[in-house]
Amino acid sequence: xxNNKMEGYVEWTSPSNIATIKYWGKTEDQxxxxxxxxxxxxxxxxxxxxxxxxxxxxxxxLKVIYDKxxxxxxxxxxxxxxxxxxxxxxxxxxxxxxxNTRNTFPHxxxxxxxxSAFSALALCLYSIENKIMSExxxxxxxxxxxxxxxxxxxxxxxNAALWGKTNLLVESSNIHAIDYTKYLHPIFKTLxxxxxxxxxxxxKVSSSQGHQIMSKNPFATTRxxxxxxxxEKIIPALQTxxxxxxxxxxxxxALTLHALMMTSxxxxxxxxxxxxxSIELINEFKHNTNLPVTYTMDAGPNIHIQYPKIYAxxxxxxxxxxxKPLCKNQQIIYDEIGAGPERNV
Ligand code: DP6
Numbered sequence: 001x002x003n004n005k006m007e008g009y010v011e012w013t014s015p016s017n018i019a020t021i022k023y024w025g026k027t028e029d030q031x032x033x034x035x036x037x038x039x040x041x042x043x044x045x046x047x048x049x050x051x052x053x054x055x056x057x058x059x060x061x062l063k064v065i066y067d068k069x070x071x072x073x074x075x076x077x078x079x080x081x082x083x084x085x086x087x088x089x090x091x092x093x094x095x096x097x098x099x100n101t102r103n104t105f106p107h108x109x110x111x112x113x114x115x116s117a118f119s120a121l122a123l124c125l126y127s128i129e130n131k132i133m134s135e136x137x138x139x140x141x142x143x144x145x146x147x148x149x150x151x152x153x154x155x156x157x158x159n160a161a162l163w164g165k166t167n168l169l170v171e172s173s174n175i176h177a178i179d180y181t182k183y184l185h186p187i188f189k190t191l192x193x194x195x196x197x198x199x200x201x202x203x204k205v206s207s208s209q210g211h212q213i214m215s216k217n218p219f220a221t222t223r224x225x226x227x228x229x230x231x232e233k234i235i236p237a238l239q240t241x242x243x244x245x246x247x248x249x250x251x252x253x254a255l256t257l258h259a260l261m262m263t264s265x266x267x268x269x270x271x272x273x274x275x276x277x278s279i280e281l282i283n284e285f286k287h288n289t290n291l292p293v294t295y296t297m298d299a300g301p302n303i304h305i306q307y308p309k310i311y312a313x314x315x316x317x318x319x320x321x322x323x324k325p326l327c328k329n330q331q332i333i334y335d336e337i338g339a340g341p342e343r344n345v
Contacts, residue, residue: 010127010128010345014119014156015044021230022036025217034223035164037160038151040339042336046103047102048124049100066101084147092128106331123156142163183239187241192334192335199328205268230252251295279295281326293306
């Protein structure tokens with residue numbers, strides 16, 4: 001145990017991400033059943049600070065404050081998480097921890113926060129004992145984040161990240177995600193991601209439950225093959241700046257994700273009428289203008305509209321005029337590709 005670090009405070013800001021190739025289905029030890037690829041966001045972030053003090057007691061204490069209020073449910077999830085990472089970060093159990101966390105995106109916008117939350121938490125916990133100096137450290141933090149939430153493993157990197165073993169990239173791994181920046185054409189480094197908040201209620205079926213049900217989905221094997229094939233097609237599109245192929249795969253992945261929910265037993269639908277209406281209007285706009293604009297969805301009713309920055313003016317006018325009225329309380333988050341986590345303290 002390092003005596004120099006008897007107590008202190010560490011704070012990180014970490015972003016959410018949006019998957020282009022979706023992670024949907026995992027093993028018991030939180031390995032993905034297919035590789036996934038995502039863009040790191042800029043404005044949808046979690047800020048987490050940890051006050052830590054070496055405990056004199058046998059058992060260390062944990063307090064979790066979410067948005068200025070003590071949150072028992074979240075505290076329980078983090079307690080379980082700390083137990084799971086005990087072998088990876090053995091010294092953490094000697095500290096009393098007070099965790100303070102908040103999101104930059106408004107409460108209950110239906111935006112998945114586990115990716116930003118667990119990546120910020122993993123960064124803080126790792127930094128209590130170690131300096132993050134190298135790519136190897138980032139891989140270790142990505143592994144820690146993965147144990148909390150699979151998609152969180154991808155939030156550690158700027159621009160884009162790939163998680164899951166694939167023969168297409170030797171450095172890929174099921175244990176941690178890797179930085180995908182060097183494989184991106186410059187046009188994708190300007191990617192805009194405008195989020196339509198169609199509904200802000202808590203989902204009836206969480207992503208973790210969705211992954212579990214996937215194991216019994218009759219189309220599971222076909223899906224894992226399809227994800228690998230889609231990855232094989234999207235890699236050259238991302239490298240050459242082929243937005244048309246990118247859009248085809250992106251939309252196919254989003255619709256497949258929701259089809260898998262519908263074909264599970266029991267089946268469920270997370271899209272709302274305004275989700276479908278928005279997709280129809282986006283398709284119509286795309287057809288009429290020929291502009292490079294496309295969409296994807298998370299495991300929820302909200303839509304992420306993507307386009308290169310140079311087309312932002314025309315596309316945002318369309319979004320504000322036609323799609324904003326379909327959003328809950330007209331809520332839209334104008335996000336874009338981001339530079340990854342930042343240490344504050
Ligand atoms: C649809 O990472 O939230 O967003 O590992 O159980 O925490 P757990 O699941 P989670 O699943 C994300 C699913 C997805 C697709 C994706 O981000 O790749």
